[in-house]
Amino acid sequence: MTEQPRYPMRRRCPFDPPPELARLQAAEPVSRVRLWDGSTPWLVTRYDDVREMLRDPRVSADTDRPGYPFPTPSMAASRGELKTFMRRDGAEHSAGRRPLVPHFTARQAETLRPGIQRIADELTDHLLAGPRPADLVESFALPVSSLVICELLGVPYADRAFFHRTGRSMVSPAVTPAESVAAARELMAYLDDLVARKTAGPGDDLLGRLAAEWLAPGRMTRREIAEMGQLLLIAGYETTANMIALGVVALLEHPAQLARLREDPGLLPGAVEELLRYLSIVHIGRRRTATADLVVGGRRIREGEGMIAATDIADRDESVYSQPDVLDLRRAPRHHLAFGSGPHQCLGQALARVELQVVYGTLLRRVPALALAVPADQLRYKDEMVVYGVHELPVTW
Template sequence: MSTISAPGTDAPSAEVPDYPMTRAAGCPFDPPPALYTLQAQVPISRVRLWDGSTPWLVTRYEDIRMLLADPRISSDDTHPHYPHQGPGQKERRARSRAFISMDDPEHARLRRMATAAFSIKHVEALRPAIQKIVDGLIDAMLAGPKPVDLVQAFALPVPSLVICELLGVPYADHDFFQANSRTLVKRSATREQARAAGQRLSDYLDGIIGDKLAHPADDLLSRLAERVRAGELSRREAAATGMLLLIAGHETTANMIALGTLALLQHPDQLARLRESDDPKLIASAVEELLRYLTIVHSGRRRVALEDIEIGGQTIRAGDGVILANDIGDRDPGAFPDPDRLEVDRNPRHHVAFGFGVHQCLGQPLARVELQVVYGTLYRRIPNLRPAIDLDAIPFKHDGAVYGVYELPVTW
């Protein structure tokens, strides 16, 4: 029987729980109850993954921030004890490594080539175009039949249109890349499924890089292609970077739009405050609070210890896998008073929904602007928006690496 160690000792003390854990019935916005228990009682403990491995799970906010910023913690997913989310994710990362799964200096070299496109200044310049996309999709919803699935009609198209424009990917191909992305971010995906989906997307991005080499335009993939031409980047590295940004650029924000809307609909007092205000500061605060409250990357940030690390009365040995549970970290009462309460004026900018340290999310400025436009527009333009089905009938992405809903029927 697998066991965990008591704080301050390597001696076994209890059976190791399986991870990820199950959310409580009727509480789809809250982390699993077992995570609250671990955070309060054994904040650094062993858990068992799908492959039988037993990495450390870190659940307190300060410990998570400290380790995410610690150079003794590695993101290298080729390490034999890296705690992969599932067989599909392991296969995907083995075949197409992107900079998020590398350490410096390689991480910094590759990340730097995409940084300018996601700078605050560049993203702010996109705000009018994002507003136009959001208003156009709302116009189409209002003119069409109802109920309508908010995911397909609005939540997915907003970030997909934006990231396609930014990267230089044809939006006409969105059904193709969204279908393959869904496979790659499912924890339950098999190696074969992930291999096939990853190969299709890799070939697709490689083809686009080839087109950009021949016919450059004013987009990020053209700039990466220019790096390939200059010998600063391999074509495979360019395709892997493009694939990462394409997937991350629509999957995460789409889930935040739909799940954030549902959370607000379940908290009508908070929705009313947001709907009735045009204060950019309140809208920005609401974005940060929903990011904290929902923390949709709900399977933890995965790492490996390169050296022995003493933290929280526990010793993490060199070579041990580590999972930094940012979802429960963002519900830590030591960092956020009354953390299970949604308060749109809280403005918890210090949350770890985007991670922390050198590997924090590159696209967070873009995500923030997209969400500010969406949350500041949708509920004012459709003030009586409401779910068309009961909460317990909505299909949540419990099996996804990114949490959200598969569909959200709404009416007004």
Template structure:
């Protein structure tokens, strides 16, 4: 017979859970321990006192992310918001990632084209030029340098600005406001103010694109969608904010955190530095994505119907948190999962999610990371940390994991 959890909320695991001291790359030990239990589907106590289900096993997570009975729609009762600010902001700024099909699919299709693999591959020479130019500037500048500020953040920011048609000269504005949005400790008022500023900025930019279009995604949204009535200008602005913010924040953190991981695993860095085989580089990127899984706040859903899973029942109206960072360390899917192994076939990881809501920008992220990881360490073979590793400050308070600064020298 299927069972449901009857434990009192005080007995449930607190989420998000702390990482172990001295283990910055590993998921919280309490979640890893949960993964090994006979009945790993359990309750987690979150910020508002509610206790949604938490999923840590790889097979269960994939099954649920592909199940249409789980909803991404934040307007449903029982949705497990990440914090008070997220509860407010997700209702202020509605995008396709907080919708279900068919509305999700309709809006997503409007921006899918530029992120198709063939179109993204056409950007590879531009990405390479951006990476080479930033490395030239890094080498010509003072030592030590902050790799986050001088390289990891500008690479994806320049790329997404070029793709969208956003002036890079405004990067301080949109990076500053994005940091407020993704910080767990931001208040609802701070997040709403930052999101409103970003939406207003994109709205004004879309107005310019309507009168002076260019060869960029925002111009296409303005001309093909807004001007024809398929989408309001405000909806297009909200979509623009999503693409702009996600397009630089996640990849920037992955570049920096991946560099820390490689510098802490010199034998793996040597494998990457010593190859010019694109397939080896691509495989290394997939393993780093699996090993680090920087989206460490879980993918949030709510059940629309009762769902039985391995003898347990998620009832309609109950929230679900799908911990992809823990699932990517499941030994049933990845033998010896806590070892960074760039020769591992990790292509089936869930760092980008799974199912209809998997990350739209993953082809672009892959190209950017492949170019960065195949170029940075070969052009600066003596790259090393300029501080003791224990001095690095990690983004435990962020919705996206990474380091705040990365002092390096060579």
């Protein structure tokens, strides 16, 4: 019997999914893979199958279910420390998500655009006034995303070093399970105290509004609001910061596409969608468990078996996208899977889109001579992390 391939696999090209995934998609689109703990969940690789899987009510995101395929030992150990609506199903998921939905609509995200533009311009001012080369991750990408989510939630930006450290420890494969649990509890205690202070004097921010609208009437507990804050804080800066930096690398490494975007800034919204599809920074798949027997891609999956939706290679499915391995900023693929699909689709996707449009547009306009200060193959890519990106991005102009 052939041993199942280990998952996740390593990329060969920094912008492409591992070539083993393309081979599986072509020859064995639903197949078993082996994880760090020896478990062998099903890996689903074709676009239509992935969408079907993520929308199927018999497929659960509940991390308490036996068979759930955890990405890392630390995330398995800390699963009880953060049990938000994203790890619940059905009515529980809908009820937990409901308080946040009005704050993350496309219309609401547009109201934040001027503030995001202000942040991007201020950080660009500092970048241009500083030394060259500069690390675009530390000097721009991470501060932009952190400032945006801090202002939205009402979290003091001065505490960013603390929540960067604890947030990364919760998901990093480099820390021990005990360290991950300790970090989760440390961050939760911080946010619980912050919500308590907002209860005493709510401000015009998301945590303050949740405290006034949901905690005061007794419809949510302080712990539940703190858990929401933890989820939004970590997801709000880590994914966006990585996407900003990796997107800049991709644009600089595709000069013809970059020139096209400079010539026609109207392409920017569609270009953001194409970069999201092409780069797929969530490169460890969406993890699920089957709650009943079902068939996906012709394969029978039994109740209790783990499942992984490989959205990175699904967004390279040639039956859906012409020349999927080519970055084409005119493509504008609105139905890509970078934000997932189905009921657990990313809540903050509208905000992420606005942030990326503002950030890329600002850099193109204000730093037209932006260039890598080292060859792209010398960058340190985050192959080992839950969210893909670059550790540092030395640039000049």
